[in-house]
Amino acid sequence: MSDYLVKALSFDKQVRAYAVNSTETVGEAQRRHQTWPTTSAALGRAMTAGAMMGAMLKGEEKLTVKVEGDGPIGAIIVDSDAKGHVRGYVSNPQVHFDLNEKGKLDVQRAVGTNGTVSVVKDIGLRENFSGQVPIVSGELGEDFTYYFAVSEQTPSSLGVGVLVNPDNTILAAGGFIIQLMPGTDEETISKIEESINKTPPVSKMIQDGLSPEEILYQLLGEDNVQVIEKMPVKFQCTCSKERFGRAIISLGESEIQEMITEDGKADTQCHFCNAEYHFTKEELKDILEEAKMA
Numbered sequence: 001m002s003d004y005l006v007k008a009l010s011f012d013k014q015v016r017a018y019a020v021n022s023t024e025t026v027g028e029a030q031r032r033h034q035t036w037p038t039t040s041a042a043l044g045r046a047m048t049a050g051a052m053m054g055a056m057l058k059g060e061e062k063l064t065v066k067v068e069g070d071g072p073i074g075a076i077i078v079d080s081d082a083k084g085h086v087r088g089y090v091s092n093p094q095v096h097f098d099l100n101e102k103g104k105l106d107v108q109r110a111v112g113t114n115g116t117v118s119v120v121k122d123i124g125l126r127e128n129f130s131g132q133v134p135i136v137s138g139e140l141g142e143d144f145t146y147y148f149a150v151s152e153q154t155p156s157s158l159g160v161g162v163l164v165n166p167d168n169t170i171l172a173a174g175g176f177i178i179q180l181m182p183g184t185d186e187e188t189i190s191k192i193e194e195s196i197n198k199t200p201p202v203s204k205m206i207q208d209g210l211s212p213e214e215i216l217y218q219l220l221g222e223d224n225v226q227v228i229e230k231m232p233v234k235f236q237c238t239c240s241k242e243r244f245g246r247a248i249i250s251l252g253e254s255e256i257q258e259m260i261t262e263d264g265k266a267d268t269q270c271h272f273c274n275a276e277y278h279f280t281k282e283e284l285k286d287i288l289e290e291a292k293m294a
């Protein structure tokens with residue numbers, strides 16, 4: 001089944017909610033980057049949050065989430081847009097630790113507990129919107145919750161989770177975000193808190209076969225959920241040979257000339273999706289001509 005995300009309103013539009021099954025999307029990232037389980041959980045949680053944050057955008061808007069902690073996986077970078085496209089990578093994909101004392105993948109240890117979470121939104125204005133908060137937990141769910149509270153002044157409850165098979169493939173991945181609009185009454189808040197506390201982890205709900213809609217029914221009550229949009233989500237990169245060609249042009253004539261005479265070729269690779277693009281000597285000569293005209 002393909003991944004999708006739902007947006008919903010609840011409690012007389014006092015509450016906005018998002019839920020996503022991101023199993024295939026995270027699976028694709030795992031295959032492309034050959035991540036080990038702890039890294040898969042960290043990257044998958046960030047990509048799942050990123051997909052839902054992308055769904056809060058409009059039209060051609062897009063965003064980049066960066067988690068830069070002091071743990072061994074290094075930086076996590078995730079790009080997403082308003083159309084359900086998400087891509088991401090980590091500095092060190094092959095990191096794995098024993099499960100933590102709760103029996104879960106030890107994302108905190110992989111990410112680290114010191115550092116920053118930043119979000120840059122390209123919303124078509126000259127200046128991008130950007131927000132940055134310190135890492136408060138390293139488990140990522142709490143960190144994104146903190147980001148929403150501080151940088152966007154939106155009280156939110158966010159859950160993201162990833163389960164990994166013994167062969168390192170992704171068993172289940174998904175998440176939810178519940179956001180309180182200004183003026184949400186106390187009764188609604190305590191009802192939601194109570195319900196979140198008794199709901200199983202989101203990765204478990206996905207593993208049990210719950211759809212994104214059903215996850216929101218669990219969290220908010222079936223009668224309370226008004227789904228307003230359903231959107232496919234997938235791993236998609238924006239790279240192409242043409243883009244890499246333009247990047248080579250921007251290196252300038254002397255650099256390109258050096259590639260031609262010294263290597264006779266250029267091999268490039270996209271960080272986000274690991275796709276490789278190879279340029280032959282002839283192609284580099286054409287690129288050099290273009291650089292001369294630029």
Ligand SMILES: [Zn+2]
Nearest residue numbers: 237239270273
């Ligand atoms: Zn790519």
